Amino acid sequence: MNEPEGFREFVVARSPRMVHTAYLLTGDAHLARDLVQTALARTWPHWERVREGNPDAYVKTVLVRLATTWWRRKWRGEIPTEVLPERAVGSGSAGMPSATAGVDDRLALAAALRTLPPGQRRVVVLRYVEDLSIEQVADLLDLAPGTVKSQAARGLAKLREVLVDE
């Protein structure tokens, strides 16, 4: 089978954002890349149909389901961290962000997200980072809308608590 038209461009343009989402979902950069790669590979055979609709949403759905499956199969022993790792200090000059400020922030947020139980983390990322509606998150994660609401609220509260304590 030949390369589907437009798929290469889609990968180049959209995969950085997908890796970011996967990273927030998993807290693991390598795993994030693997999941995105697999999600895109699974999209490939359906690309002609998918591209007519909303390819971002399609890949995101595959990605979240892959992450969920991965958690169920491989990561049952995951224990949310209680304490955030220390962050680098003093690397920027006064009033100026350091060269690693963005990376630090990303790492801090990912670390904060890792303090949430996996299910809660997925809800928070999809609801607040990906801006999906309650119904969309419920559908994607196969949860009741009420559960999504409560998990989102609890997750946000926990994040607030963790990040304020930084």
Place this chain on the structure above:
Amino acid sequence: MSDKDVHLLDRLRQAPPFEEGVSFAEVAREVGRQRRVRGIGALGGGAAAVVLGLGIVSGALGGLRPGDATSVAAQAGATAAPSLKTDPFESRTVAYPVELCPESVTTDPDVPDQPFGDVGEAFVASRQLVPTTVPVSAVMCTYRVVEFATGGGMAPSAGRTHRLFSAVKVGSGLDRLARDLSTLAPSVSTSRACTLMAGPVDVIFLRLDYAGGGTVWVKVQTDVNRCTPTTNGSFVTDWYGGDTFRAVSDAAVWSEAAMSAQPGNRPAG
């Protein structure tokens, strides 16, 4: 939602995304891997553990490339899907048309059934290996017929059937393929002096399909002695095609480089 929450969510949303996503080549490679798992795994064939060894089997035994033993052994017991050394999907032209290959072969299989059907010309199978007409499709079907058992002992599997190991569609270079193979000279003798080194053997069938619906098969065996003739079942040439067929199976492209896989391996025609 409080201001603090809004600020927090802004941080989450605006955290700089990764500068780099995944590469297209990585995705293509993963597609190839998934297809191998689906295609070959569906056949239910187990990958055998292989260790290298030497012994005398026959003048028609073939060679195993460095790395193959590792890759096959690594798969043994873990998965039914053997891994190929080179990912042919990088050529972006590969399918795994396992349905086009015989599901299994015997240790010394005949070329699949004739007749050829319409190959676009008056092709006489006893006079040349393949038609000069360019096929519309070429598929390499590989079978591991002699392997070496774990523990160092030689375990030729004579009299057994061997399941399809890989099926690779040749994505390009079909015009060159037709030219190269149709001009091979016939064998000049019934016996040749060959070394008798032993080694693993792969039988590779090349299936050529033509626009008129005809099909021609070519058989080669990989052979450490590089002495096994190439045949379509009627026409036999002394040209050893094992290295070339293996290179084409790896790259999914029939190219000059593939024909040069074995030094001095140019067709004599």
